[in-house]
Amino acid sequence: MRIFIAFEGFCESFDISSDQTVQAIKLMIKDYFDIPLSEDKQGRRYLELIYAGAILKDSWILADIGISVSSTIKCVVKEEDKPAFYVYNAVTQEKVPIKGSFYLLATKVSLLKTLVTLKCGFPNSVYCLRTPEGREMYDCNTLNDYQLDIGTTLRLDVWDGWKEFLTGCLLGNKHTVQCFLSDEEPVLKYQKRVALYMAAFFGHLELAAWILKQGVRPNAAVGVHPYREWCQETHHPDVTKCPVHAAAEAGQLIILKAFVNYSVLCLECQNPAGQIPLNMCIKHKHKDCVLYLVTKMWSAVSYPNFSLPMKIYIKLKQWLLRAQSHILTTKWLNQAAVFRTRVGDTVIVDGFTKSNMTSKARIKAAGNRDYKLPNLTDQTPHGKESCPLTVTKGEQKVIKLKLPPWEDANVYRLHQKKNIRKKAAQPRKDESMDQNMCLAKVPLPPISSLRNSHPPFYYSTPNAKLLLNSSSECFSEHNGRTPRDNAIYCLAIASAFKEKPWLQQLGIARTLAKKSVCKPVC
Template structure:
């Protein structure tokens, strides 16, 4: 069967079998026109046959498609770019294709992590990369050292217990971010810097305002997790990036304005490569951000009797801040302040300690109480209908103790006669009625002051006659013997009469 092939402006005739497959015809076309098709796994070039506007698959035969004698097929050379790598994000559950050249496989892991910060908006100190077998990849090694080939899917893991926190930052949910903050003070400060960085990258206004109110500066470097502060020699260079750099990379004009209004030092804040926000915005072709930052850099700052260019004003302010920090550092040294990691702090040693960046959820990481717990009413312990206080149930041992506990009898210091004992028993018999009488008549009229429990000492009272206080107390005691009242009740009675 004779067919015609149209390729690259030429029109050629081919004699093929009726049941020939499309794949066999492509091989004939390749050999006839000498088309180079390299066996490249990334830049894939292949032939495509089209008949009546439909693309023919390699497994189809000519008769099945309905190609008859003297039919014309069109042939094209197609190129398909495949991603070099795939990265699975454990926070968002998405797979990101990395469309870079094959030279990326010969670079270090740190270069790949720099690319990922521009894709997902995470600071480099928040996540790590792992091979398909779960082996952690360190920045100092190349991708080839971990047997990474074209099309390999790597995994992006974050700190344990941070998935919910980072997801709240990505979505700009302030309450969710507050709920999953850490209870450790150093980690809490680091989380606030991370929240401001991600909010600046995605343009979340509410979360940005909250982080600025928490005392986070836009020109302050995000830094690293407190567990990794001690290993400063092996840190990534991008740990010095600030939220102002993230806003310039993403082209967030409103966030840039808020940061510059917060501190004009953001205009001259440089990253590890020495680039200012204006340079970064120009590199990423954000025209509006470039015009705004350029206008701010060439503006003037006016005072009462002088006006300074913005560059001079920034240099003066930086000099003042360095002088203040230097003097403050001296004061801390005099007070024997401890800097850096202390004894008892948690540290991570690569390859030795148990990994803490496995993307465990908040509850699986062992976190129970959040920084900002939800407002909930405490449950009722006892539900009773009476107004009497509810006491805990007494145990049998406690009841037995209460029943068997008795106070010892007081022994008489001085023996008394039988007549005095009879008078004492008579007074005890009528003491109840007289006690009620005294309390009902005199106590509401002239109440005595309450007993003070204050810890300070009261001024002493002195009498002119020696032994006057003893005579006064003995007179009250004498009255109590004859009237059946205590000395305190006698005092109440005397005050009532005097009034």
């Protein structure tokens, strides 16, 4: 069949077969128009075919996606810069691409950590970067000192025992954050500042509101881990960034409103570069945040007899806070401590002590530390006796656990079955991510909960039911998706052809589904 290719103002005809792939057509176009394509460490130059508003993949066959005789396909040449580095996040187990040119190798590690923070949302003092050989990279060194090449995959490691805590901050799960807070008071305060920073970056309002109630100020610097307070000369400049700066960089309007309502000093809080949140929102092009901050900064604070512009009110409040801090420091005069660490506290110095940033889980990082078992006495039904169970370990204290009485065992099993059914009905987050993305594009009727919704002859014989189940399992084994998931996937692909009517999109989806069923059999 003959199709037409539109490329840079030209429209040329090509005679091809209906079973040819998109990749074969790209090769024909490259040879006909003599287009130089390249791919190296820094980037690649490639062809892209567009039909009916959808970008065609190389593995697609023309007949499957509804391309008929005399169809016109648009061809464009695109250039893509490859990431300078990849960073493997040990917490999320994802590879984060870091864009940059060849000259990034001549910069310091501190600049690379700034780029990583903007990507992953972790404060600089929470993690360290390591080379593929496992060497820790220090902020004062350049990337060339570690003999790195373009495209190298680095590893991001966090403090030992913090993996679960940071996962809770990423998801905005307040209960997980509360469970994995440290018992040490200095570390606990630092963790709360980190949690508020990440809640501001990712927009978790519930977690941010809880931390604000704990007394953490949004205009207070995150700082460094208490174990690193003696290394002030080598601190990254971004350790003085505040949670309000993270909200401004990420464009989290709701979090910004909550912070400003908590303290108007957030409007004039400066980052290490001397920028206030308004300047940062303008830099990152967050229009809604800019409009809100401008309205707030040029408003007035009203009192019964007079009113003050917001800028003057902020300056007065800052002056009062400085006066209060000066009164407190004059009590100690020459005893003003530079460091907050005390005798007996743990101190970590780069290059001299063993690093505690290896991303170990809480139990592994604790080593031989003994954890208290949870108290289950509150879960016992009232008014009934319970049988105590003692647990001993070495010379530890004896802990008595109360279990439900034997008479309620059947009731307990029923509750367990109900919970298992509820969990089975709810798909896991990581497994259903692709399905949810497809469902957002293609609305489908919900799965029917009626057992007798099919005609009587549908399950008329046991052999028919067995054949249906076996074919479904066979399809899932070869394809990796259930028949319903495969239908959602095919409809999502067909919906990319926005210029085609809905019935034609449905026909493309049916063809793709048929091909996906036939391929494993062949």
